[in-house]
Amino acid sequence: MTRDITEGAPDAMTDLAGTFTDVRRGMIPAHIYNDRELFEREKKEIFGRSWIFVAHESEVATPGDYVVRRVLRDSFIITRDEQGDIRAHFNMCLHRGMQVCRAEIGNASHFRCPYHGWSYRNDGRLVGLPFHQDAYGGEAGFQRKGQRLLPAPSLDSYNGMIFISLDPDAPPLAEYLGDFAFYLDYYTKQSPSGIDLRGPQRWRIKANWKIGAENFAGDMYHTPQTHTSVVEIGLFREPKAEKRKDGATYWAGNGGGTTYKLPPGDFDERTRYVGYPQEMVERMKKTLTEAQQRVIGEDGFMISAATVFPNLSFVHNWPRVADSDDVLPFISVRQWQPISENETEVLSWFAVDAEAPEEFKALSYKAYLMCFGSTGMFEQDDVENWVSLTNTAAGAMARRLRLNSRMGILADGTEVTPALSAEQFHGPGTAHTGYSEYNQRELLTRWADHLDRPATPAEPLEVGTLASGGQAQV
């Protein structure tokens, strides 16, 4: 075990090596859910190096459209430029560091800094520099040509989902997602047109960001208890929330999720069972691969919640939206954006297939509002739990307690329920039916692995000088 992980933190209270060892064996030191020192490490080693979701291409559908999104404290302008290309630039003027865009959504051909009037095209290029000749002596003093707002160090997308990484050497997004992409398609590629993403609703909760990520990755066990009330009021066709244990959890690549077991039927019947009209089912059959269809049609598992490391989650469910027996499916994309070790900004979007009938889109949106988001009846009870947990994790006793997160395995590591075979589950990765914490352990093991690696300091970036030729003019 490398020891440099504690260097530079002489007042560290945490035995980091011990913490990571405990996490890897599924015994979670409770203080990791409210620990400033660990959060400082998370900022650098997780959010400074992972692929972080910022927007979907449908949010910037036409040239000039932009949204402003953050990776922790760093603000980025996500634009579609006049050529139709997606760009992500650090929202900080190259001159004095003012935010060049102070709105969060809009359409603009240029961004002009209100401080000294430097202006940038929506592709990031610096095009306006007042008194360039008088003040700087022109190009000899400040090289305007070729200057642009700092681009996100890495930018990539999958099914229109735009991710950025602060690491210029980040692996390609497809490699980062790995086999989880198989499951991401269910949420984001129900037709060749993909999704329209609407929102987000944004709100801040006094909870650590990891709790939501873990919950969506694999916590089928909480459903019968936490969400009893939504079953009691008749929002679901299934009379008992403990149906969840018949579903499967899977972990594949850099993410994992939960499923529901559906009643007997083929792909069409099972997909209609959760409320998709036949015309959408037909399009899914064209866009989903044979293996993706077999998970539903043969294996009988329908995707529900999921998380991609570190902080992007999904949910798919099918409540009643009127006083009838019909159910309507909805999809939500959500991000657990850390504010501090004990506060998270939740960004919750509604996603719907772009080719879905208008009536379906409206009712699916209603289903979303009733279940998830700032007013969602599921989400209300989840957040209450997470705030309480975070608050309790701050104290001295929480430093002693190791939370048992070993559900699904015996003391010697034997699985309570054996993993599903390739014939029982046609998706990639490892899947288990029944209640378990495999996925939470997978997520937190990644968390430990990221924190437990040597830091790589970022290179400074100079602008305007002739430094690219070697010598900065001082």
Next chain:
Amino acid sequence: MTATHSSRSVLGAHASRIERAGSTLAFDDSRHLQAHRWLVDEAWLLDAQDYTAWLETLTDDIHYLMPVRVTTALGAGFDTSPGMAHFDENKYSLSRRVARFLTEHAWTEDPPSRLRHHLSNVRTFATTDAEHLVVESATLLFRNRGDVHPGSLVSAGREDLLRNTADGWKLARRTILVDESVMRMQNLAIFL
């Protein structure tokens, strides 16, 4: 002006389209006094979380809308998130929300919050229909949970359409324009 939010919202097709006509009614106009009293009584019901009684004060065609506010450049022409709201409700979805609070398993309100809906800036307008009034108000909700957590606030302006029925005035349409883009409350397990 806010009535247009209802007509543009995703789920507002069923909502009444009646709008204000003319300037504010005098503060001693009996219609203003009735509307103001209605709002004060409602604030009391919401503070007490007497949601069963509150549901009775809504018409069957209620549209209860709370758009998501967004920060946009001056002159952008919009300041709410296109196609997204916090609440975009009809009587059915409101009734499910209320029914949930009445179960013994709505954990987010067990123990219950302490709520105070502060009401001010009430302005009443006549409409083209004698049985309808438009009422604007400001509301500031203070919500406190548990013993040591600081309270949280929601500030919002509201535009309501009140309808005179056989059972007295009822709320037929409400648009809530919250004053924050990012809510500072852990959830909206409350009504405004």
